[in-house]
Amino acid sequence: MHLTLHADYSLRVLLYLAARPGRLASTQELADAYGISKHHLVRVVQTLSGEGFVEVKAGRSGGVTLARSPKDISVGKVLRAAEPDFELVECFNRETNTCPIAPACGLKGVLAEAREAFLAVLDRYTLADLVGRSRKDLADFFLPVTAP
Numbered sequence: 177m178h179l180t181l182h183a184d185y186s187l188r189v190l191l192y193l194a195a196r197p198g199r200l201a202s203t204q205e206l207a208d209a210y211g212i213s214k215h216h217l218v219r220v221v222q223t224l225s226g227e228g229f230v231e232v233k234a235g236r237s238g239g240v241t242l243a244r245s246p247k248d249i250s251v252g253k254v255l256r257a258a259e260p261d262f263e264l265v266e267c268f269n270r271e272t273n274t275c276p277i278a279p280a281c282g283l284k285g286v287l288a289e290a291r292e293a294f295l296a297v298l299d300r301y302t303l304a305d306l307v308g309r310s311r312k313d314l315a316d317f318f319l320p321v322t323a324p
């Protein structure tokens with residue numbers, strides 16, 4: 177199984193915000209912290225905002241902050257929101273499937289079961305679990321933030 181960069185960056189944004197509770201972070205700050213494209217992060221933040229995981233405040237002194245407590249943010253729900261689909265193989269999509277053995281193949285059911293098990297494990301964890309007691313340690317990995 178492979179997650180898209182959009183899903184990966186979604187989790188990274190949430191981890192960054194959880195490690196620095198109660199403060200706003202700009203998309204530039206997030207991009208600098210991870211060494212990734214600000215343009216890509218803008219789309220990630222839009223997804224997270226649309227799903228209610230983050231709150232975006234516009235303007236010069238604006239930024240992004242968590243919209244709810246880390247204990248209320250399910251890792252499974254974040255990935256479902258950030259991944260365009262979980263079609264592991266072509267036959268998962270009835271409209272585009274061209275596999276000639278699909279009607280008789282047992283692989284699709286096994287892969288579907290594995291996908292559900294993967295998501296079920298992630299559903300057991302929250303953002304708070306990922307940050308845990310090491311919030312300060314996690315924050316130490318990022319560059320110091322200077323006041324605007």
